[in-house]
Amino acid sequence: MEQVVVITGAGGGLGSIFAKEFAKDGRKVAILDFNLEAAGRVAEEIRASGGRAAAFSCDVTDKASLEAARRNVRETFGACDVLINCAGIQDPLAKTTKEAYEPGDELGTETDDESRTLFNLDGSRLLKVMNVNWLGTFTACQVFAVDMVGREGCSIINITSMAAYDALSMVPAYASSKAAVDMFTRWLSNYISNEYGKVRVNAVAPGYFLTPLNHDMYVNPDGSYTARYDHVIHRTPMGRLGEPEELVGALKFFADPQLSGYITGQVIAVDGGFLSCPGI
Numbered sequence: 001m002e003q004v005v006v007i008t009g010a011g012g013g014l015g016s017i018f019a020k021e022f023a024k025d026g027r028k029v030a031i032l033d034f035n036l037e038a039a040g041r042v043a044e045e046i047r048a049s050g051g052r053a054a055a056f057s058c059d060v061t062d063k064a065s066l067e068a069a070r071r072n073v074r075e076t077f078g079a080c081d082v083l084i085n086c087a088g089i090q091d092p093l094a095k096t097t098k099e100a101y102e103p104g105d106e107l108g109t110e111t112d113d114e115s116r117t118l119f120n121l122d123g124s125r126l127l128k129v130m131n132v133n134w135l136g137t138f139t140a141c142q143v144f145a146v147d148m149v150g151r152e153g154c155s156i157i158n159i160t161s162m163a164a165y166d167a168l169s170m171v172p173a174y175a176s177s178k179a180a181v182d183m184f185t186r187w188l189s190n191y192i193s194n195e196y197g198k199v200r201v202n203a204v205a206p207g208y209f210l211t212p213l214n215h216d217m218y219v220n221p222d223g224s225y226t227a228r229y230d231h232v233i234h235r236t237p238m239g240r241l242g243e244p245e246e247l248v249g250a251l252k253f254f255a256d257p258q259l260s261g262y263i264t265g266q267v268i269a270v271d272g273g274f275l276s277c278p279g280i
């Protein structure tokens with residue numbers, strides 16, 4: 001398929017698989033990442049197996065860096081047809097160390113206190129997560145949509161999370177950022193899918209996939225699984241984590257105007273049933 005697909009965060013656990021799978025259909029894949037070395041490895045692997053891919057350095061929190069990446073993508077492959085916003089972070093210092101309040105938590109207000117609670121989380125760490133996950137998605141859309149508006153068949157796909165729907169414990173900034181991406185997906189579809197803009201905007205909400213982003217939350221240093229992993233599996237009717245490749249069908253569906261040309265503002269959860277299962 002002749003499409004230029006731009007994927008942010010494509011050096012990472014999920015994005016690298018998205019890049020490889022999209023390249024298999026003959027699409028030209030632009031691999032954007034903060035970590036140029038990781039992006040370069042993914043591009044190299046795709047080219048070695050006959051695909052078309054190139055790596056571009058990009059920090060989604062820096063508009064100038066996104067604009068430079070856009071210029072470079074245009075020169076290398078042409079205008080972006082599909083943008084997948086996959087760059088995202090968790091920050092250990094933006095998480096609480098406890099699932100719920102315990103008496104006395106309000107007294108530990110020093111930010112160097114190892115126990116992180118509502119009362120001593122550092123706002124700048126929360127903002128960092130919001131900046132990458134939400135503002136980074138917004139800014140990438142702002143920059144790449146310049147090449148997409150008014151053309152037939154272009155689309156944007158955001159990556160949200162189960163945390164956008166359920167108030168998952170310990171990750172207030174991550175959950176808020178993904179809820180914001182969910183709302184922004186619908187806002188942007190209202191704005192840009194009209195007869196003039198013609199860009200469809202949808203999202204995929206992954207369930208649980210083991211990647212560098214979340215490895216420490218689900219696997220102990222000795223290789224055994226954490227209690228949080230057990231909670232996830234208990235609430236997942238299919239009884240297992242997902243494989244990154246299992247997200248690709250939903251992405252390709254949204255990317256292909258033949259399959260989803262009248263669909264915008266939607267989210268598909270790829271979660272083994274997690275969202276529809278209360279776990280009791």
Ligand SMILES: NC(=O)c1ccc[n+]([C@@H]2O[C@H](COP(=O)([O-])OP(=O)(O)OC[C@H]3O[C@@H](n4cnc5c(N)ncnc54)[C@H](O)[C@@H]3O)[C@@H](O)[C@H]2O)c1
Binds near residue numbers: 012038
């Ligand atoms: N792994 C999961 O189970 C899961 C579940 C739901 C949602 N997600 C979302 O999927 C996306 C990808 O997650 P992953 O599991 O592949 O994580 P990952 O940590 O493996 O990959 C994230 C990539 O984003 C890049 N990145 C980080 N900050 C950046 C920035 N400022 N500019 C450009 N690139 C930047 C990193 O270098 C990394 O390559 C994230 O948005 C994440 O929130 C993941």
